[in-house]
Amino acid sequence: MTRCRLCGSEAMASVVDLGATPPCESFLAADQLDQPEPAYPLHLRVCTDCWLAQIPPLITPEETFKEYAYFSSYSTSWVEHARTFVDDAAARLDLGTGAFVVEVASNDGYLLKHVVDRGIRCLGIEPSVNVGAAARDGGVPTLTEFLSPDTGSAVRAEHGPADLVVANNVYAHIPDVVGFTEGLRALVADDGWVSIEVQHLLTLIEENQYDTIYHEHFQYYTVASAIRALASGGLALVDVELLPTHGGSIRLWARPAEVAGEPSQQVVDVLAREKAAGLQELSGYTEFSARVAKVRRDLLKFLITAAERGETVVGYGAPGKGNTLLNHCGIRPDLLAYTVDRNPYKHGRFTPGTRVPILPPERIAADKPDYVLVLPWNLRAELTEQLSFVHEWGGRLVFPIPELSIVEVAS
Structure with a gap:
């Protein structure tokens, strides 16, 4: 990797080299055990200009997500986490039956089914054919596509702008950070909200959670680097929540930059924690x-x-x-x-x-x-x-x- 995928800098420093592994969701059938199995380097580096941690894009999302082995609904706690989020978001944003909610990487409908139950119009955008089909079978309208600026614009033209766009555990899964963020901006109403959940690099490093480094995860965010990523597509961070999910995640609440206003005190506090942990200098990564x-x-x-x-x-x-x-x-x-x-x-x-x-x-x-x-x-x-x-x-x-x-x- 010679350049940062967010800012284009060549100032890349090694964080940890895990050798070479196969893609983590490429489970083998019995008749594949005597066949060659590709493995790819798994080497995490950090850009010392924008501090986005990242691995090289050696596999494409198309290779991974067209047929996918992960179904969110098999985790009871994750489904409950989604239900609580929908309840809280509906109250926070006053989402009634006239609202429109879009979830990107909606998987098998684990979250949007709670939106359907509330009588709120919704749409899932899910690239995996098999899990998207499971969502539709469960009554969740789902479009089988990857999010891009063009996809976002097309959905907006057909369905209208979204009052809330949800992107849980996907912001790390896309190598084109800028294009994906532009897609989120295309989906959301000019006065709407975007909610993103992604693992927090701070807890990943503090808690030795290195097994969450794999080829599907192209980058790993601090709040500081997420602010830069959101800005690349015209979004601004308004608030952040610290979550226990996946060993420690952040929920980023963003809005179109024109209406965002000043970030909350919680954003200021988490940025200070990251700085104190040395994550905006190499000292936070060396051990x-x-x-x-x-x-x-x-x-x-x-x-x-x-x-x-x-x-x-x-x-x-x-x-x-x-x-x-x-x-x-x-x-x-x-x-x-x-x-x-x-x-x-x-x-x-x-x-x-x-x-x-x-x-x-x-x-x-x-x-x-x-x-x-x-x-x-x-x-x-x-x-x-x-x-x-x-x-x-x-x-x-x-x-x-x-x-x-x-x-x-x-x-």
């Missing part, structure tokens, strides 16, 4: 690589010791982030017999690169393993409750991040 290496060593030491004792370790979940962790650590079925997932799309498939089998969740109760390695560690509270039954045979849960944690589950 991250060493802390990542310790996560890898500690997890491998645990797995090797368990194997030598004849103890069984299986996984819970097959999230994209888990595949960054498995590949970086070199964890294969000799150390992790299998993992399970609630999403039936993944059953009978294998994790990319490491070829760990993915089975239905019922296998854990049937096999009674000694340990369950929880790969979606960000859902710790939800999954600790879901997996409480492992105490029946003395099984324990293992969380790899932010540091190795072995938990005895209460009944």
Whole structure:
């Protein structure tokens, strides 16, 4: 990578190099196991001019998202998070039945179904054919497209401007930051609102959340770099919320620059926290690589010791982030017999690169393993409750991040 994709600067500094891995959602069918599997460098750098952290765009969104393995509705807590957001946004923005809401990267309708239930007109824009079809089957109007300035203008011409545009967990997934932001501006009414949720680089670094670095995530935002990104498309940040989702996210409330006004005190406060953490100078990034290496060593030491004792370790979940962790650590079925997932799309498939089998969740109760390695560690509270039954045979849960944690589950 020679130039920053936001400001064009060549002043790029290394943050952490995770080697080369396959795309994290490219789960393998059994008949693909003897075929070549492409892997791409996964090297996070930061622009020392605008401070946008980013990886090279080695794969395209079209390669990843036309057929997608992730269905948001399989996470109970995420659906509840979406419902709460819709309730709060409707109250905050006074959204009634005459309003129009658009969600970009709307997945299987996990959020917009709550908008439909309120009788508010809405539209999802979702590039993945299979999950978009699931949304339509669930009664959520969904357009199968990638967002661009042209797509935004076309939707606005056909449906009118949106009072609220929602973009949850997608602002990191697009290499053309400027074009995507221009698309958001094209969708939103001149006096409307844009709500964006994206992982916060501050918590990613502070909590060693390096497994959320993968090829689908082209960039990683602080509030400071998000302000610059929004401005590139004619939007201005008005407010920010700190969220616990995905290990620590930010919800950015933006408006067209002409009507935005001054940012809230919360924006000022979070910018001060980022500056105090050194994220607008190289000092905030220099120790991250060493802390990542310790996560890898500690997890491998645990797995090797368990194997030598004849103890069984299986996984819970097959999230994209888990595949960054498995590949970086070199964890294969000799150390992790299998993992399970609630999403039936993944059953009978294998994790990319490491070829760990993915089975239905019922296998854990049937096999009674000694340990369950929880790969979606960000859902710790939800999954600790879901997996409480492992105490029946003395099984324990293992969380790899932010540091190795072995938990005895209460009944």
